[in-house]
Amino acid sequence: MSLLFFKRVIANPIRVGYLVPSSGFLTRQTAKRIDFSKPRVVIELGPGEGCHTRQIVRRMNAESKLILIELDDHFAAHLEKQFAHDKRVTVVHTDALHLASTLEGMGISNPDYIVSGIPFTIMDRQLREKLLATIARSMGPDSIFITYQVSLQISEHKLFDLSRSEHCLFNVPPLTVMELKKSAAALMA
Ligand SMILES: C[S@@+](CC[C@H](N)C(=O)[O-])C[C@H]1O[C@@H](n2cnc3c(N)ncnc32)[C@H](O)[C@@H]1O
Numbered sequence: 001m002s003l004l005f006f007k008r009v010i011a012n013p014i015r016v017g018y019l020v021p022s023s024g025f026l027t028r029q030t031a032k033r034i035d036f037s038k039p040r041v042v043i044e045l046g047p048g049e050g051c052h053t054r055q056i057v058r059r060m061n062a063e064s065k066l067i068l069i070e071l072d073d074h075f076a077a078h079l080e081k082q083f084a085h086d087k088r089v090t091v092v093h094t095d096a097l098h099l100a101s102t103l104e105g106m107g108i109s110n111p112d113y114i115v116s117g118i119p120f121t122i123m124d125r126q127l128r129e130k131l132l133a134t135i136a137r138s139m140g141p142d143s144i145f146i147t148y149q150v151s152l153q154i155s156e157h158k159l160f161d162l163s164r165s166e167h168c169l170f171n172v173p174p175l176t177v178m179e180l181k182k183s184a185a186a187l188m189a
Pocket residue numbers: 015016017018020021022045046047048049050051052069070071072075094095096097117118119
């Protein structure tokens with residue numbers, strides 16, 4: 001296990017959420033959901049030390065862009081160093097609560113994918129609702145929101161419609177990878 005991850009869990013257990021980074025099984029299961037047959041704009045929320053990021057980067061084509069949004073200053077500094085050589089990757093050290101304004105400032109609308117590792121299920125309800133609202137606000141009708149969680153709670157949220165879900169037992173803890181679209185109600189709001 002990464003020592004950095006362990007230190008950041010100790011420093012902020014609720015925000016980091018799980019005791020160890022995602023397994024190779026989970027990161028492959030998540031990254032394979034992104035179709036890189038054409039250039040894509042992918043946003044990753046809560047990349048941590050970058051285990052999903054590395055899988056995504058490995059599959060990305062030269063014209064695609066990956067924006068990493070990480071709140072923890074140690075993780076953000078680690079990501080900047082790790083991906084400094086890759087012009088397709090941009091690290092933004094900010095709260096995902098500012099997602100809509102961050103993307104607007106970067107001239108990005110309707111990203112193709114938003115992949116999130118933020119542990120929505122175990123956080124305070126009000127914060128979860130605010131985060132989900134800004135994610136939905138940043139999505140267009142074709143954007144796909146991919147998240148891996150301990151429960152299926154988000155699949156029943158009014159802002160999203162579940163397209164697909166798949167369990168990953170080979171992870172600590174076992175999680176479900178969900179693929180969601182913005183709901184018709186959220187698109188009309
Ligand atoms: C469960 S860890 C996942 C880390 C990594 N994606 C993985 O799968 O191992 C949650 C990550 O979300 C980040 N995070 C939590 N709340 C956040 C927020 N509001 N904005 C941005 N990042 C956040 C944490 O700092 C941490 O890196």
